Amino acid sequence: MSNAAARTLRAHPLALQLVILAGFALFPLAGDDYLVVELTQYLVYGIFAMGLSLVWGYAGILCFGHAVFFGLGAYVMALVSKGMVPGIGGALASGWAAMALAVAVVALFAVLLGYFLFYGRLSGPYLGIVTLAISVIAERVAIKWYYIGGYNGLTGIPPLSLGGREIIDIVPMYYLIASFAVGVYLLCRRIVASPFGTIVAAVRDNEDRAEFFGYNTAYYKIVIFAVGAAVAGLAGALFAVVTEFVSPTMIGFGMSTEVLIWVALGGKEVLLASFLGALLVRAMESFLSDVLTYYWFLILGLFFVACVMFFPRGVFGRLLAARPMATGAKAGGAGET
Amino acid sequence: MDDRPDRFVHETGRHRVALLETQGITKKFGGLTAVDHVSLKLADAELRCIIGPNGCGKTTLFNLITGHYKPSGGRILFQGRDITGQAVHRISRMGIGRKFQVPGVFDELTVYENIRVPFFSGQRQPMLMFGRMDAAAHDEIMANLAGIDLASKAGEPASNLSHGQRQWLEIGMVLASRPRLMLLDEPTAGMTVAETRKTARLIRRISAQTGISILVIEHDIGFIREIGGHITVMYKGAIFREGSYRQIQEDPAVREIYLGRRR
Numbered sequence: 001m002s003n004a005a006a007r008t009l010r011a012h013p014l015a016l017q018l019v020i021l022a023g024f025a026l027f028p029l030a031g032d033d034y035l036v037v038e039l040t041q042y043l044v045y046g047i048f049a050m051g052l053s054l055v056w057g058y059a060g061i062l063c064f065g066h067a068v069f070f071g072l073g074a075y076v077m078a079l080v081s082k083g084m085v086p087g088i089g090g091a092l093a094s095g096w097a098a099m100a101l102a103v104a105v106v107a108l109f110a111v112l113l114g115y116f117l118f119y120g121r122l123s124g125p126y127l128g129i130v131t132l133a134i135s136v137i138a139e140r141v142a143i144k145w146y147y148i149g150g151y152n153g154l155t156g157i158p159p160l161s162l163g164g165r166e167i168i169d170i171v172p173m174y175y176l177i178a179s180f181a182v183g184v185y186l187l188c189r190r191i192v193a194s195p196f197g198t199i200v201a202a203v204r205d206n207e208d209r210a211e212f213f214g215y216n217t218a219y220y221k222i223v224i225f226a227v228g229a230a231v232a233g234l235a236g237a238l239f240a241v242v243t244e245f246v247s248p249t250m251i252g253f254g255m256s257t258e259v260l261i262w263v264a265l266g267g268k269e270v271l272l273a274s275f276l277g278a279l280l281v282r283a284m285e286s287f288l289s290d291v292l293t294y295y296w297f298l299i300l301g302l303f304f305v306a307c308v309m310f311f312p313r314g315v316f317g318r319l320l321a322a323r324p325m326a327t328g329a330k331a332g333g334a335g336e337t
Numbered sequence: 338m339d340d341r342p343d344r345f346v347h348e349t350g351r352h353r354v355a356l357l358e359t360q361g362i363t364k365k366f367g368g369l370t371a372v373d374h375v376s377l378k379l380a381d382a383e384l385r386c387i388i389g390p391n392g393c394g395k396t397t398l399f400n401l402i403t404g405h406y407k408p409s410g411g412r413i414l415f416q417g418r419d420i421t422g423q424a425v426h427r428i429s430r431m432g433i434g435r436k437f438q439v440p441g442v443f444d445e446l447t448v449y450e451n452i453r454v455p456f457f458s459g460q461r462q463p464m465l466m467f468g469r470m471d472a473a474a475h476d477e478i479m480a481n482l483a484g485i486d487l488a489s490k491a492g493e494p495a496s497n498l499s500h501g502q503r504q505w506l507e508i509g510m511v512l513a514s515r516p517r518l519m520l521l522d523e524p525t526a527g528m529t530v531a532e533t534r535k536t537a538r539l540i541r542r543i544s545a546q547t548g549i550s551i552l553v554i555e556h557d558i559g560f561i562r563e564i565g566g567h568i569t570v571m572y573k574g575a576i577f578r579e580g581s582y583r584q585i586q587e588d589p590a591v592r593e594i595y596l597g598r599r600r
Contacts, residue, residue, distance in 0.1 A: 195453065199457065201445065201450070202443050202450075206441060206443055209442075212429055212437075212441070213510075214429035
């Protein structure tokens, strides 16, 4: 894209968003089914990335265990819709009810976890270490607990149905997931643009100062943490539906690190940039692992280093920033060293 | 909030309502007594400066009032209510706003958003996640920015502002939180002479227009003269003298500990 075109789009964020939306809407018409299957999964990862963007990018909470929420959502979805949870059957075990339950369970878990983390005044590296430990524990539990499938995970998750018809074909599935992605994006954007979002940003920037203005900062962190977790939980539930499969790798440390990389590469301060970051890295992985087999990790690592050095706001962060960014100070700061 | 009888105190020859009162407030850090039995009464709508050499306990006194430190002894009354040892955000919500010595602006936020954060503090509206700004709120924020001469910078990140502008922005932020009492910790630190004079005028105007009680910690003598009003001198953690600018300036003991050493 030429510089002039980029500038024009940056000046018209709505136009840019519509171009991106149109791209996704038209994709199944152009791509073959294999690519549509791939992209459907990437969209789910993109939703997951937006959840972390809220928590890390907007609230400044560096969470090393965001996959715990993704995996928990997936497992709840799988267990409930397969009728494996004692006492929950019938209408409650339908796909949509299971999904709502998955999101609710994840949000509740995040509120509880957040209560201890943020009223315990954990921040920075300590918060990272605790969340990291939780993700490792979650993965071990998932591996060792045979009722929920142990190492092999759970398969045969029933499809969702809409208007009495089951969504099995890939193109309807793609549009369903894409609608979820759009819905989550609009919801999250609304939250960050609200007065609540401004307070969250203020807490990220200078927590003590926000507290002196009378804000119970722990409360704001818990709420945004729970929202970000619920979004990840929704993504997990959708992932279970799309792949009809859940496994311990989805809940663990490896997945938590991956989502951090997507969001960092895309641009953690901008929802849409985080979303596209997930798509970019997954697409790169798919392409490069075919060509380079396991050397692709090396390329990803180098790419990551390059991004940190040359695009501190992420590959898409600058382009998609909704408002004028701190160009003077930020660019000046980077140029001094 | 208004169910208590107002407290009348004798203050500089007039009867006024005591908004803030510290009763023998004391803070010890190990063996060091940073604030030593300070009893201070601040009337409604009063503008008062606290001066004193470095390390005399001025900022510690502010930290005690705002709940940042728990006092080792004594009581703090605000609007007649005992607020000693309450949580920081609770005290802030009661109407005590504070400007820090180091400008406490949100660098990553725009100038507009910096005012927006305190604007929604207090009981203005429930912090719903999907809440929106109404036009009246927007106008009020822009009026606030106009008052501190920063309306033209509304869309810029606060990190772009000059030192003086950041200090004014923070005064605007404290004002936006609608306090009953403003604590200003060295609002002119690092300012040029012209900026200092402008700041003094700004504070006087706020005091006259809003009736907010203002307590200012300052070093700059020019600023204190410009502000006028009652002055409290602190020395080694305790109140040393109280009086007008002239009384303080002419007091030989004050000159000895404080003014005399300043050239």
